[in-house]
Amino acid sequence: MAAIKEIQEEIIDEFSMFDDWMQRYEYMIDLGKSLPLIDEQYKTDDYIIKGCQSKVWVHADMEDGTIHFTADSDAIITKGIIAILIRAFSGQAPQDIIDADTAFIDEIGLKEHLSPTRANGLVSMIKQLKLYAIAYQTQLN
């Protein structure tokens, strides 16, 4: 598994091929379609990320010291955003996820989603993924 930083660079490269926002959004929507989907049994209020206008559910498992995320959303753009995050974080060690920088979101032209007051909080999603990592890290300690 490549390191988080490398995967992020890969994503930045992919997004840099596009000239305008429309192509970037279309690509993001496509990425949403490849999102590792959450098991239906976890699509409950316990797994929902609060503070989003659309519904986002995230679940995490740990296997051999790395975390694997699955998720879903009822909005396509949100699904694309969570797919990008999961691609960067899934299969990584908890401590690496905790330490990961998320500035790459800005570099792929999704800066507007980074605002903490944005109705569909990318910030809340990042926080939730990191919370899972912290929870699993405490198990390892």
Place this chain on the structure above:
Amino acid sequence: MAATTSHTTFNVQDIRKDFPILSRQVNGQPLIYFDNAATSQTPQAVIDAIVDYYSNYNANIHRGVHALSQEATDAYEEARIKIQKHFNAAKAHEIILTSGTTHAINLIANGYSALLQKGDEILVSALEHHSNIVPWQMLCERTGAILKVIPMTQSGELDMDAFAKAISTNLKLVFVNHVSNALGTVNPIEHIIAEAHNVGAAVVIDGAQATPHIKPDVQALGADFYVASAHKICGPTGVGILYGKEALLEKLPPYQGGGEMIDQVTFEKTTYAGLPHKFEAGTPNICGGIATGVGLDYMNAIGFDVIAAYEEELLQYATEKLLKIEGLKIYGESSKKTAVISFNVGSIHPYDIGTILDKLGIAVRTGHHCAQPIMDYFKIPGTVRASFSFYNTKEEIDTFVKGVERAVMMLS
């Protein structure tokens, strides 16, 4: 003081020049502002009035002997009279200035704590902004009164048969919006007021969504209370208007204690000031109050008949064009509605459409519009809501419809 612009004949391009914000760009595109039901934009005359106040006569009111205080007091009280005339209230002191519609509703609900008893009934419409339901729920918790709901129909109108059945001698208060914020439905408030009065119940009308389009005559309507927000009628944020019949306002106890609302204070006893000051504790939003009056002057100079007719034209035009989009469904199909279109396209999430429209410089509202019970009724997560104002144009609607089509193409 800032002069108001007068438009003898309605020319939307001239009107647009009065609103500096309308010439800005968003995401590299000219702004198309279709979120007027959330807040209206501000004409230069109102901006000037705010600058003028802070540049020339900023002072605390009602208690200074000096010139500035007198000027500010006069301007503030003049604004109250403008508001009184606009709503055709019988007396200026029947107009209370609050921080917004929500504050005004809480003031009334809190006052009724002292007047209601266990078993009394409060009737609230199903078309309410959900923040408006909470003060009445709290009132019921405090008094033991019972909250009942006037249900809605598939077309987004109130079920008037159910309303008729809910009328009883236990009914003490009815709360209904003049126009629904989520759907734009104009409710038959004259009828509701008349029926409620037959059993001696008082009626509180939330006019926040009606006042941008309709000039309400509170005496002709017979409303006991009528509340509205300045920021939806070309005024500033942070100012609410509460009209109440004098006799009822006299009966309600003060809401907040503080300066301005007192007559005499000793440690043994305080006597309260008369209306409207009894309900205006502390230093009010002086500048905001004055600017509210200027906003009303601005709209009245155009004329509410002219505004309503033009907005109706925009509504018809947009409705017709939008319905040509395959799978588009409009929620709120009353024949009587203001220039608001709440819609979804197929199973596309409203948030997705709103995000794409934002990239195109088009501001709409997405979500449940603080009316979750309505969304639950239609079993949808929310809608995209486009709301028009008299400064919007058909060309903007054309661009918006193309934007929706583009979003649908990307998202399906």
